[in-house]
Amino acid sequence: xxxxxxxxxxxxxxxxxxxxxxxxxxxxxxxxxxxxxxxxxxxxxxxxxxxxxxxxxxxxxxxxxxxxxxxxxxxxxxxxxxxxxxxxxxxxxxxxxxxxxxxxxxxxxxxxxxxxxxxxxxxxxxxxxxxxxxxxxxxxxxxxxxxxxxxxxxxxxxxxxxxxxxxxxxxxxxxxxxxxxxxxxxx
Amino acid sequence: xxxxxxxxxxxxxxxxxxxxxxxxxxxxxxxxxxxxxxxxxxxxxxxxxxxxxxxxxxxxxxxxxxxxxxxxxxxxxxxxxxxxxxxxxxxxxxxxxxxxxxxxxxxxxxxxxxxxxxxxxxxxxxxxxxxxxxxxxxxxxxxxxxxxxxxxxxxxxxxxxxxxxxxxxxxxxxxxxxxxxxxxxxxxxxxxxxxxxxxxxxxxxxxxxxxxxxxxxxxxxxxxxxxx
Numbered sequence: 001x002x003x004x005x006x007x008x009x010x011x012x013x014x015x016x017x018x019x020x021x022x023x024x025x026x027x028x029x030x031x032x033x034x035x036x037x038x039x040x041x042x043x044x045x046x047x048x049x050x051x052x053x054x055x056x057x058x059x060x061x062x063x064x065x066x067x068x069x070x071x072x073x074x075x076x077x078x079x080x081x082x083x084x085x086x087x088x089x090x091x092x093x094x095x096x097x098x099x100x101x102x103x104x105x106x107x108x109x110x111x112x113x114x115x116x117x118x119x120x121x122x123x124x125x126x127x128x129x130x131x132x133x134x135x136x137x138x139x140x141x142x143x144x145x146x147x148x149x150x151x152x153x154x155x156x157x158x159x160x161x162x163x164x165x166x167x168x169x170x171x172x173x174x175x176x177x178x179x180x181x182x183x184x185x186x187x
Numbered sequence: 188x189x190x191x192x193x194x195x196x197x198x199x200x201x202x203x204x205x206x207x208x209x210x211x212x213x214x215x216x217x218x219x220x221x222x223x224x225x226x227x228x229x230x231x232x233x234x235x236x237x238x239x240x241x242x243x244x245x246x247x248x249x250x251x252x253x254x255x256x257x258x259x260x261x262x263x264x265x266x267x268x269x270x271x272x273x274x275x276x277x278x279x280x281x282x283x284x285x286x287x288x289x290x291x292x293x294x295x296x297x298x299x300x301x302x303x304x305x306x307x308x309x310x311x312x313x314x315x316x317x318x319x320x321x322x323x324x325x326x327x328x329x330x331x332x333x334x335x336x337x338x339x340x341x342x343x344x345x346x347x348x349x350x351x352x353x354x355x356x357x358x359x360x361x362x363x364x365x366x367x368x369x370x371x372x373x374x375x376x377x378x379x380x381x382x383x384x385x386x387x388x389x390x391x392x393x394x395x396x397x398x399x400x401x402x403x404x405x406x407x408x409x410x411x412x413x414x415x
Contacts, residue, residue: 050307050310051303051306051307051310052303052304052306052307053299053300053303056303068401068404068405068408069405069408071296071297071300071401071405072293072296072297072300072405072409073296074292074293074296134397135401137397138397138398138401139398141393141394141397142307142308142311142394142398
């Protein structure tokens with residue numbers, strides 16, 4: 001009897017740990033969007049304060065598509081920049097969500113997220129900016145510390161993925177609770 | 188015989204003196220230069236250590252001679268800072284004029300970008316000038332740019348809207364080209380006794396140069412579009 005109850009509790013905990021792919025995907029997208037907003041918001045605010053222009057980070061990212069002409073391409077350059085930032089962040093957020101579960105501690109996830117943010121910063125500084133986007137490299141060189149802090153913020157946003165997973169799975173759990181009394185009633 | 192005996196007696200002393208001199212030389216070459224009050228100790232040193240004392244006395248002379256070297260490095264850094272500052276002010280002024288007078292959206296966007304880039308670069312230059320104590324306004328380059336700038340302002344001010352774009356792009360392109368050439372030359376010839384000032388100077392040029400090149404490239408792209 002006791003063994004049966006132990007097995008039942010293990011099954012129950014496993015069931016609560018298990019999060020559907022859809023929920024993970026949603027959590028990853030949410031975390032990716034949050035990290036993109038944190039990063040881009042910080043860079044835009046900093047650029048605005050320093051006189052580089054609030055839209056400079058978006059235009060500089062858009063230069064990956066349009067080259068140096070992104071700086072005078074108006075809204076096209078900015079939309080391209082925002083698309084690159086959001087798309088990359090969402091993909092990375094989903095990948096991050098696939099590696100985490102409901103049980104992942106937030107502190108561990110934050111550390112992992114910040115590590116990912118720093119790794120991206122290193123890759124950007126060493127490979128992407130000098131070889132693929134010199135327009136952005138020139139702008140980033142004027143604000144190196146802000147660019148690093150923006151990547152830390154990005155990492156913090158990614159690190160909040162378990163929070164989104166818990167929120168979404170809690171919502172599902174609550175939905176089931178609402179359904180159960182009705183089932184019992186019909187039985 | 189007497190001479191030989193004297194040599195035999197004197198040889199250990201000569202070797203001992205040489206070894207002592209060599210050891211004292213090694214120790215002073217590894218140590219940091221003595222502080223200012225070391226002169227008293229040096230004066231009290233024995234005659235065998237006199238070469239060392241000369242060396243230690245020579246150190247303060249080098250540090251006293253340093254100010255002229257520092258002053259020259261500051262002067263050259265100040266000249267570059269003033270040069271870039273004047274160029275920034277000029278481009279900001281022309282850019283602001285173009286924001287109002289440009290006939291196409293692209294040229295207006297370029298003018299916006301020009302103002303933002305040079306405002307940003309100028310903040311860096313002003314910050315560095317404050318650090319090094321360089322004066323930015325009273326330079327010969329500034330006065331020359333001032334006279335030249337007035338002529339440019341007059342020409343741009345009197346230009347019609349269609350002609351303005353062409354003149355503006357041509358002017359900014361040639362201004363950037365000239366500044367890039369001067370800064371490249373300055374970077375190649377950069378040499379300074381004060382290594383810190385030299386690094387600061389090169390880093391400043393390295394940061395500003397790509398932005399100047401991009402602004403020049405943009406002006407040339409837009410000029411080609413205008414011609415087409």
